[in-house]
Amino acid sequence: MTTVPPALTLRSRRGRQILLLLCAVAFLDFVDSSITNVALPHILTALGFTAQSLQWVPSAYMLTYGGFMLLGGRLADLLGRRNVMIAGTAIVGLSSLAGGFAGNEGVFIAARLDQGLGAALMLPAALSTLTTTFTDPRDRQSALGVWAAIAGLSSAVGILLGGVLTEGPGWRWVMFVNPIACVLIIPTVLRLLPRDLPAAQTSRFDVLGSVLATGGMLLLVFALVKAPDQGWGATRTWLELAGAAIILACFVVVERYARDPILPLSIFRVPGLAAANLTGLIGFAGMLSIFYFLTLYMQTVRGYSPIAAGAAYLPLTVAIGFSAGIGAKLLTKVGSRAVICAGAVIAAGGLLLLSRVPVDGSYLPDILPGLLLVAFGVGPVFVGVTSAANAGVEPSRAGLAAAILNSSQQLGGALGLAIFSAVGTARVHHLLAVHTAAHEATTSGIRYALTAGAAFAIAAAVIALTTANTHEDPNEVHEPDPDPRTEPVQPPAAAGF
Known part of the structure; x- marks a missing residue:
């Protein structure tokens, strides 16, 4: 006879183990978005990339990660979160192994x-779990705080780890490290997480909606990624953006009338959910751009080695973890709205x-103070947005809510990089045209891009005023629906991590 698994708390050993596992899954996915950055010159030489095609090393991951996120979240609800998490982890491990042995740019x-596809399956399943x-309510806020801290610091850790691996065993290890992590994660998922049956019961799958959502998102992310290279005024850029808009508009129409939609539009009736995701999109567009432009400054203008550029972010990783912890504690006192606004302004x-x-800037006086200030702001924003975007969502749509949030983050990252690169590039071209020295022109372009990022962060603080203030109603977190088919949780003694 099967029973409903008891609710877990962070005070229990098993609860802490599950939280650690889920954060490890998130860490692996977020790190993969940045770990190859400082290895790019080595990858270019080893695999015969051109300067133009090299952008696809980071962009290819972003493309499928953002494009398939919504589908991954819905599959987690329809097929079972544990199953989808394991499938995604296996895809990440095998594809990373192939990438590590790659002999040419195509492979x-x-x-x-x-x-990116594997990560799009893993992440919504992990967050909804x-x-x-x-x-x-308090355990949930604390768990989301830890999750957000991991999400916030993982990009910086990825750059640091990429530098260490590139200058140590070699650039191929930025790929080989993933299969090792996946081999540890999959059996731990099987031991710790109970076998779950679909949270959303349906006899139909929204094939048309899935194709439109995935196709529209893929084209949108592709257009944003290519825009800095093609030019915002290029006909091809506008055709791609228009095509994405048309496909996504058709998707909304289809979802409105579908009997079992992949994206039930009623989820946006959850108070503050749309505003929380818009806050995340705009905020992450502004704040996450720092990694690209600051790394560009350190390596191109100041001549930092890969490991030195990575090590420069070490204080940021500590500060994000610290600030996210403070933000999680403040959630229950002042609410997510104040936490997001304060973090975005900082x-x-x-x-x-x-x-x-400056062009001849030094790390301690010119980089570190601003870097720490950004870190102290990013942590609370991640915590607050994650809490607000999941508040009031019933368990049968938890995977969908997680996918919407992470899609917002990915779109924000792509949008920020596209817009700020255009801003910076326009400034660089203008200065070069009047015979300004290359390093001065590059530094000025980076300054313009970071200023635009600050404007986006301020805009996120304003939008956050319309999000749900999650501390106001501690009962807004829904209890899971009883499911007599769920297998019993294994006793803590049988679990290990």
Whole structure:
């Protein structure tokens, strides 16, 4: 006879193990978005990339990660979160192995595309498992705080780890490290997480909606990724953006009338959910751009080695973890709205400080203060947005809510990079045309880009005023629906991590 698994708390050993596992899944996915950045010059030489095709090393992952996120979240609800998480982890491990052994650029880009697909399956399944496992309001806020801290610092850790691996065993290890992690994660998922049956019961699958959503998102991310290279005024750019808009508009129409839609539009009736995701999209567009432009400054203008550029972010990783912890504690006292607004304003101040970096800048006086200020802002924003975007969502749609949030983050990252690169590039071209020295022109372009990022962070703080203030109603977290078919949870003694 099967029973309903008991609610877990963070005070239990098993609860802490599950949280650690889910954060490890998130860490692996987020790190993969940045770990190859400092290895790009080595990858270019080893695999015969051109300067133009090299952008697909980071962009290929972003493309499928963002494009398939919504489908991954819905599959987690329809097929079972544990099953989808395991499938995604296996895809990431195998594709990373292929990328590590790649002998040419085509195989490597294909591996990065597959990595993004696997991550798009893993991440919504992991986040929805977290929100449905910890149902006590305080435990849930604390768990989301830890998750957000991992999400916030993983990009910086990825750059650091990429530098260490590139200058140590070699650039191929930025890929080989993933299969090792996946081999550890999959059996741990099988031991710790109970076998779950679909949270959303339906006899139909929205094939047309799935094709339109995935196709529209893929084309949108592709257009944003290519825009800096093609030019915002290029006919091809506008055709791609228009095509994405048309496909996504058709998707909305289809979902409105579908009997079992992949994206039930009623989810946006959850108070503050749309505003929370828009806040995340705009905020992450502004704040996450720091990694690209600051790394560009350190390596191109100041001549930092890969490991030195990576090590420069070490204080940021510590500060994000610290600030996210503070943000999680403040959630229950002042609410997510105040936490997001304060964090976004602090991050904007840090970006403005960094936007004044000189051509001959030094790390301690010119980079570190602004970097720390951004870190102290990013942590609370991640915590607050994650909490607000999942508040009031019933368990049967937890995977969908997680996918919407992570799609917003990915779109924000692509949008920010596209817009700010255009801003910076226009400034660089203008200065070069009047015979300004290359390093001065590059630094000025980076300053303009970081200033634009600060403006986006301020805009996120304003939009956050319309999000749900999650501390106001501690009962808004829904208890999981009883499901007599769920297998019993294994006793803690049988679990290990």
